Amino acid sequence: MTQAIPKLVTFEDFAAWRPEGGRYELHDGVIVEMAQPVGDHEDVVGFVARKLTVEFDRLNLPYTIPKTALVKPTNSESAYSPDVLLLNRPNLINEPLWKKESTVSLAASIPLVVEVVSTNWDDDYYTKQGKYEGIGIPEYWVVDYLGLGAKKFTGNPKQPTISIYQLIDSEYQVTQFRGSDRIVSPTFPELNLTAEQIFKAGGLPT
DSSP, rough: OOOOEEEEOOOOHHHHOOOOOOOOOEETTTEEEEEOOHHHHHHHHHHHHHHHHHHHHHHTEEEEEEESOOOOTTSSSSSBBOOOOOOOEGGGGGGGGGGHHHHEGGGGOOOOEEEOSSOHHHHHIIIIHHHHHHHOSSEEEEEETOOSHHHHHHHHTTTTTEEEEEETEEEEEEEEEETOBBOSSSTTTTOOOOOHHHHTTOOOOO
């Protein structure tokens, strides 16, 4: 679970305060300390990041995946630390907060974001989905490898699900993938990856 410190602060205050250790986000002026992820969660994050890196390297695209960068909606005192953040390096010159705060706010800088679901699943499905849509991020993945989200996201009965949100006419349209479904990524249409392969990264080898 996340632990919130109930004091409203600005992004500038948050950026100046944020310590080197630990992982923190700013949710509408509230500093939230993110719980240390479990090993399976980190395995899934690492696997997805590796697959995306191999693909953009193969295509010779000017992308990178930073370790601790933040995504800040311009219209709120919020800042999020995605599990996987794909950045378009040539546009970082237009990001006023990049050099000093490693923070991005422009859709042109962010082709794709991935959140891997943990116990606070509602943040990924509701809060961040709305914020990322507002920024105009073209593609957003919610990787729910344990099927923790509500049934409308994970099926009935609940099962591991990947929801990929694609921005169409300024609104997200979602497609869900389970089992042997091949992932369909608007950013990487030739990506050869199934939902099951991602889910297996979060468990013991078979």
